[in-house]
Amino acid sequence: MWVEGCLSAAGTVPAVALLVQKFGGTSVADPERIREVADHVARCRRRGDDVVLVVSAMGKETDELLRLAGEVSDIRPGREMDMLITAGERKAIALVSMALAAAGVESESYTGSQAGFLTDTNHTNAKILEVRAERIRDAVDAGRVPVVAGSQGVSTERDVTFLGRGGSDTTAVALAHELRADACELYTDVSGVFTTDPRVVESARKMHRISFDEMLEMTAAGCPKPAMRSVEYAHRQRVPLHVRSAFTWEVGTWVTEEDPDMEHAVIRAVVPDLSEAKVTVGGVPDRPGIAANLFRRLADADINVDMIVQNASEGGITDISFTVPHSELDTALEICEAKRAEIGAATVTADPRIAKISVVGAGMKSNPGVAATMFETLAEHGVNIEMISTSAIRISCVVAESEADRAVQVLHDVYDLANTDF
Amino acid sequence: MWVEGCLSAAGTVPAVALLVQKFGGTSVADPERIREVADHVARCRRRGDDVVLVVSAMGKETDELLRLAGEVSDIRPGREMDMLITAGERKAIALVSMALAAAGVESESYTGSQAGFLTDTNHTNAKILEVRAERIRDAVDAGRVPVVAGSQGVSTERDVTFLGRGGSDTTAVALAHELRADACELYTDVSGVFTTDPRVVESARKMHRISFDEMLEMTAAGCPKPAMRSVEYAHRQRVPLHVRSAFTWEVGTWVTEEDPDMEHAVIRAVVPDLSEAKVTVGGVPDRPGIAANLFRRLADADINVDMIVQNASEGGITDISFTVPHSELDTALEICEAKRAEIGAATVTADPRIAKISVVGAGMKSNPGVAATMFETLAEHGVNIEMISTSAIRISCVVAESEADRAVQVLHDVYDLANTDF
Amino acid sequence: MWVEGCLSAAGTVPAVALLVQKFGGTSVADPERIREVADHVARCRRRGDDVVLVVSAMGKETDELLRLAGEVSDIRPGREMDMLITAGERKAIALVSMALAAAGVESESYTGSQAGFLTDTNHTNAKILEVRAERIRDAVDAGRVPVVAGSQGVSTERDVTFLGRGGSDTTAVALAHELRADACELYTDVSGVFTTDPRVVESARKMHRISFDEMLEMTAAGCPKPAMRSVEYAHRQRVPLHVRSAFTWEVGTWVTEEDPDMEHAVIRAVVPDLSEAKVTVGGVPDRPGIAANLFRRLADADINVDMIVQNASEGGITDISFTVPHSELDTALEICEAKRAEIGAATVTADPRIAKISVVGAGMKSNPGVAATMFETLAEHGVNIEMISTSAIRISCVVAESEADRAVQVLHDVYDLANTDF
Amino acid sequence: MWVEGCLSAAGTVPAVALLVQKFGGTSVADPERIREVADHVARCRRRGDDVVLVVSAMGKETDELLRLAGEVSDIRPGREMDMLITAGERKAIALVSMALAAAGVESESYTGSQAGFLTDTNHTNAKILEVRAERIRDAVDAGRVPVVAGSQGVSTERDVTFLGRGGSDTTAVALAHELRADACELYTDVSGVFTTDPRVVESARKMHRISFDEMLEMTAAGCPKPAMRSVEYAHRQRVPLHVRSAFTWEVGTWVTEEDPDMEHAVIRAVVPDLSEAKVTVGGVPDRPGIAANLFRRLADADINVDMIVQNASEGGITDISFTVPHSELDTALEICEAKRAEIGAATVTADPRIAKISVVGAGMKSNPGVAATMFETLAEHGVNIEMISTSAIRISCVVAESEADRAVQVLHDVYDLANTDF
Secondary structure: OHHHHHHHHHOOOOOOOEEEEEEOHHHHOOHHHHHHHHHHHHHHHHOOOEEEEEEOOOOOHHHHHHHHHHHHOOOOOHHHHHHHHHHHHHHHHHHHHHHHHHOOOOEEEEOOOOOOEEEOOOOOOOOEEEEOOHHHHHHHHOOOEEEEEOOEEEEOOOOEEEOOOOHHHHHHHHHHHHOOOOEEEEEEOOOOOEOOOOOOOOOOOEOOEEEHHHHHHHHHOOOOOOOHHHHHHHHHHOOOEEEEEOOOOOOOEEEEOOOOOOOOOOOOEEEEEOOEEEEEEEEEEOOOOHHHHHHHHHHHOOOOOOOEEEOOOEOOEEEEEEEEEHHHHHHHHHHHHHHHHHHOOOEEEEEOOEEEEEEEOHHHHHOOOHHHHHHHHHHHOOOOOOEEEEEOOEEEEEEEHHHHHHHHHHHHHHOOOOOOOO | OHHHHHHHHHOOOOOOOEEEEEEOHHHHOOHHHHHHHHHHHHHHHHOOOEEEEEEOOOOOHHHHHHHHHHHHOOOOOHHHHHHHHHHHHHHHHHHHHHHHHHOOOOEEEEOOOOOOEEEOOOOOOOOEEEEOOHHHHHHHHOOOEEEEEOOEEEEOOOOEEEOOOOHHHHHHHHHHHHOOOOEEEEEEOOOOOEOOOOOOOOOOOEOOEEEHHHHHHHHHOOOOOOOHHHHHHHHHHOOOEEEEEOOOOOOOEEEEOOOOOOOOOOOOEEEEEOOEEEEEEEEEEOOOOHHHHHHHHHHHOOOOOOOEEEOOOEOOEEEEEEEEEHHHHHHHHHHHHHHHHHHOOOEEEEEOOEEEEEEEOHHHHHOOOHHHHHHHHHHHOOOOOOEEEEEOOEEEEEEEHHHHHHHHHHHHHHOOOOOOOO | OHHHHHHHHHOOOOOOOEEEEEEOHHHHOOHHHHHHHHHHHHHHHHOOOEEEEEEOOOOOHHHHHHHHHHHHOOOOOHHHHHHHHHHHHHHHHHHHHHHHHHOOOOEEEEOOOOOOEEEOOOOOOOOEEEEOOHHHHHHHHOOOEEEEEOOEEEEOOOOEEEOOOOHHHHHHHHHHHHOOOOEEEEEEOOOOOEOOOOOOOOOOOEOOEEEHHHHHHHHHOOOOOOOHHHHHHHHHHOOOEEEEEOOOOOOOEEEEOOOOOOOOOOOOEEEEEOOEEEEEEEEEEOOOOHHHHHHHHHHHOOOOOOOEEEOOOEOOEEEEEEEEEHHHHHHHHHHHHHHHHHHOOOEEEEEOOEEEEEEEOHHHHHOOOHHHHHHHHHHHOOOOOOEEEEEOOEEEEEEEHHHHHHHHHHHHHHOOOOOOOO | OHHHHHHHHHOOOOOOOEEEEEEOHHHHOOHHHHHHHHHHHHHHHHOOOEEEEEEOOOOOHHHHHHHHHHHHOOOOOHHHHHHHHHHHHHHHHHHHHHHHHHOOOOEEEEOOOOOOEEEOOOOOOOOEEEEOOHHHHHHHHOOOEEEEEOOEEEEOOOOEEEOOOOHHHHHHHHHHHHOOOOEEEEEEOOOOOEOOOOOOOOOOOEOOEEEHHHHHHHHHOOOOOOOHHHHHHHHHHOOOEEEEEOOOOOOOEEEEOOOOOOOOOOOOEEEEEOOEEEEEEEEEEOOOOHHHHHHHHHHHOOOOOOOEEEOOOEOOEEEEEEEEEHHHHHHHHHHHHHHHHHHOOOEEEEEOOEEEEEEEOHHHHHOOOHHHHHHHHHHHOOOOOOEEEEEOOEEEEEEEHHHHHHHHHHHHHHOOOOOOOO
16 A cells, blocks of 8 residues: 555655645646646545645746846846746646646645735745645645645735745645644655765665755755755654655655664765865964954855865964855955955965765764775775865765766765665 | 827827826737837836836737646636636736836836726626726826736635736726726737728728727727727727837827717728628528527527628518628528428528628718718629628628628728828 | 666676667756756766767657647648758757757767658658768767757658657667667656556566566556657667666666576566556357457557457357547447447447556566466455456456556555565 | 739839748747738739748747757857757748648748758858759749748858848848849838837828938938848849838838939938947047047957047047947947057046937938038027037937937927828
8 A cells, every 4th residue: 555655664644644745847847747746636635645735836937937027127126026926836726726627636726825824025035924724724624635836925015925946845844834744745856865866876776764864964965956945944843755756756755853763874875066166275374363254254245155174284374275156166266365465365276176075874973983984985996085074964075076976986885875775 | 299199189188198008918928028118108207197007918828828728627617717817917017017117117016906906706707896996096196107917806705807808908998997097008019990901902091090989880890909898898988099009109099989070081991801601591481580580599509690681572482691700600500400491491501701891980970872882882893792781880791702802992992091081 | 887787787788888868858848957968968978988869859849839830720731840840859959969068078960861861751750761870970980979850850852851759769769770879778757667657556666677578568558658669669670778867867777688597577567557448349149250340440440449358159149348548439439339230239338447457577478377366366356357368478457447556556566566676 | 902002102013023021020929920921921822923931930939049058058059059040940931831821822831951042151140152042933933932941041061051130131132132023021010111219209100112222321320120231132132122010911111222203302210329328538639540549449349339529629639429339338438448548538438328319311412401400400499419420311410318309309390201201
């Protein structure tokens, strides 16, 4: 039985469940896909599950709307932007609701406002203040499938608001929490979370389950999906997530609370990240306040500094290295250059051709040798480590970009991730 | 001065006016056109006019939404259809409002609901019950340009409703009436109303002005734009219309109350209509109730019968001919065939290759020779008349389709429409 | 190493390979996906592989072009249709080639004609006569990646031709054969071939490898991807196929020649098919020629009859049942009804609510008990079998539609498909 | 008769003509418009005309393709760009040809290559070397309507080439010349050439006829349509142009050789142009070579300098003012600033808020008072003239942007353009 499978995988979903299912843009990109979604929901209903849908705008529609806005105007009043963008989800919920009708499932569409999402007035990036989900709860009780527009609400000033890109996940998690749903399923175009990038390592394996903490470290380390914001939110609200595919419909990866009895593997995943560049400020006097001065200035300019390493001082002179996203490298260099005289630095150099390789695993906490294994393995394969940083359950090394694929491959091998199944 | 021009043309628009301007789909089809609309409104504002905009969905978007609905489902719940379709205008009003901001014009977008359009619950074809235009009036008073979504409202049950295709004209006329606007301008892709079809007669001339009665007879005779529904509505509400182009921006055609002092031309336009077919029920006994029996049955089947002619009886036997749209010909023939035995008719025949040629003009009422001139002219040029019908200000003749272009040309010539200017 | 993985999975791809990679519509649906394809190809090039790309039209573009054709005309001249449709792939190859340039990969786009695909003159469904791939071979030898438009060629009369929907797979297999490529990779939106439908059975497992014969039986049994035509063609040309995902990029399913030493599992997959309906012609005299008469007539009407069962005669009277696609049911019934008197049948009845459940596996040939297990298992779970048919490596049973999911689940369990790995 | 009308208007088109009709993007933007084009061509054929069509890509498709290119890559190889862009016209010609088939008109589509357009190898902006129009001529002789893809050809190296934006007009004029057509009709979304901008002056009037020289001066003065390149080309090839609307289908404006007997009006049009800005280099020593030095440097940077005025020297010091497009103002200012020391100038200032107002008319050559009238009229209405330049048949004045509308209005009045008909 499907439900038994869920139980065994996640240990959380009862035989007859209330599921919030969120379908992202690619999952409802065209009529054919929308009909597939409706068929899937009809099947869930036949199994006895109650279902609440949260739907994003179709395919690339949000991008398209933003592009149109950019072409009509270089001024983008927030109120009008939200009126514009939220049209995309309205269209999607109406179409999904019609497709459900054709599949024999009673349903009704709800805008964010109708679904009870009350937000602040921060247009284009509103925050949810409260979810008054009575209409949704009533619809479920009446045996209907509510189809809720993702990422939208109504502000305290009665204007339409948008929760920002990726906000549909937030809508889904918030509804799941509010309705005390058994799980929140995020349907997307990937089939789950993998032990590493399958493009780099052929034996990369889809994980059946991962803890919130591990998932958060993976996204922090550069894993692109699911969005960190929704994982954090689900973690806080204690809503089990199921990241799965609306193309293959196979079981995906459950993201849940850590189960102390069940966890055995030390390392769960190797995460490569090629999106950052390294900046080195060289020949800096080793005086208090130098770093503070520099990084305050970078923070004021909204530069996302990730790793920071300061070498031991030699003769009162030291080097400070840090990484920033490629897109922010130019600005970061300008700021360092401008600060150079003030902080007495000798040089400012940049290396855009680096890769950050991270290993993540909750088991690391009780296994002291993980870092040593990582360093040894890279050394054995001639991969030079340029920077290191660690958290309780993650170790990240910066290496040359040209070594990235090899580093990922040998780490995936040494921790035997292809064969460690849960 | 532009305003003087308006005065001389229409006799109704004061120096500084309140104008409701409706922009149809082709007028806002893409960002370039939307920016042109914004520039035009900015110019009107600089001249001192107050402007309220009513905007349709961009280009073919409504068709596209209907197509998507058809592809996801063969069931189309009215509530969901209206949720879907009205997304198109929301998108358009937000974009137009942003373009106005870029052009330096303060504005705000309003959905049908926000603009105060209260409708019945007849989804996909709702009727306006009331227009509570306070927010619009306040915005105008505050010096802003309200941008209102055309063809939509909110029902007495608080659901989103759609007024049907072409409903934006109705929204504009209703707002113009409610706000006591000086005129309602319908911007479209044609430059006005012509004395005949310019594809048929090269010397066809755009009219500066036409009366509501004449305009209504022209649309009844087959003239495609503006839609009869909005003309009737404007006539009833006594709102002067200005049908004009959002491509050339030249002055178009004013549709206004008839001015008894000003009207001189007997005939204003020659209107060809190739959309109908002729049905003849032959050898019918000349008994009371036969026609009633037949046409009641056709009416029950929603057949739009236009012209009806019954020949004089010979020996108690007569023929009845009538015209119907091509699209309804097959159904009409089935009904006549089914009735044939009952009404004792000998034959049922159809001729799809006919054309209806109408001449329209309010001056006809006081000029008895118009019909004679029409018949003589057609006869002189060898055009055979198959059917005739008249109203107070219109004469229509059915001729063979192959004669249509020639008939239109010679009638346009004989009434000297190319040179009769107002 | 990736290449070792390929070797172990398929036993056919050498360390440095020549790969023909075909990307379907969803794989190049938008700029983001096209850039991902380019990144993937760049990575393959860095590994030392030679790559030839075959690209379909973006996303739903072919559907869109067909729709436009339908909206402008009810006449569709073949020459013009092919001029129209092939514009879609031209657009895609140019964009993919530009994306490759941006990813640092030298490439050049080729239309079907430029790539040497010579076809017959059968517009909209042309057959390949010859592939003169010199330009493609030269490009590969020169270190470039040719990007070839799928599904198109030039006819013997020098007109542009289209190979039909799904023809890009054929283009790819033909090129792979002509270039003696090591493998033909079909990138799509599914991650491979599964042991059964993951929507029905949660423990459905992606297969690493399957033989051509099994794959063909699976597609015949209703498995939607890959298209039977391309599998047959690859089988005939002995080109190993790799069906894999352009979304997750994980290793997919290899379709290859059967390896006599390696094959152990008796059953590989359980395939449900809900697309057919059952027709029963009852009370037929048990005379020679009756069935021939009926099925010849159905064949003449292009009805795709799948299964046929004739019951044992009782008193010289028998029943004939057969299945047809739902879309052809009405026509099939009309034909049977029309034939009823002639063949002396008592009744014609239809049941659209059936499901065909097939088990497929090459091991069946040497394992006599497979059918018995299937029937017993269904009986134990109370699933009634209405029709049975078999091939050398497939057994199909018709059951009630409402029993389909349960039947698939219990068969997947009894043959232990979730755990039988290759 | 339509043909008589043409004769009287243009004096060039015989009773039964060979017409090259070019339909721009908006004229074939969707299926409905394409069917309208087909109906129009069918009507022309019934009148006995031979017709050759030249068709642009549908609506905004070329923009869309360029956008896609920009989103997949920042490298745009010319060969691939032309492969991409030309897909748009291929699609359009196939659809138009199908629509003609549905309208009962025999036709065949031709790519640029098939139509015989041989070009140089200058991708994205190729020049026509030769037109080998045999296939087109044969099709016309056989009674078919060839539908030719605009703006494309095949290079001397057998690659697909694109003639650049607006190149369809060039294709049409070149074909008209090559086929010795009686006229080349450019169908667009405006109804002709107006005496001034109808948005500014309500009484602006569409001209029936204008000479090539006047049309060229108008486009040089800022009139947006038709493109100068095609007018020049038609002028050189002596092909009469007819600029007209594919929306209203009314007769437009003929652009032809000047007829010495017919021309009476001194001034034909008032053309406003708000697209330029003024730069003033002040306090320049009045030495030979200073201006040459400056304007050579601007020319080398591809700055389009339009008007140049140098004031009389006072004490050996002078000012030089010139106008450039707004989009090039920043670069122009940088260059002037960089040159300032070298040429010894005191100041560099810019004024972006200017308008150039031009009056154009061939009659000016024999009417000495035109300029005086222009200056007096502007002075009377308090409009200050900042710069003046003249050609044989044009006078341009730069005024403040805020005075532009008033200047245009009073000049249109003083030359009585609303009532001067030809």
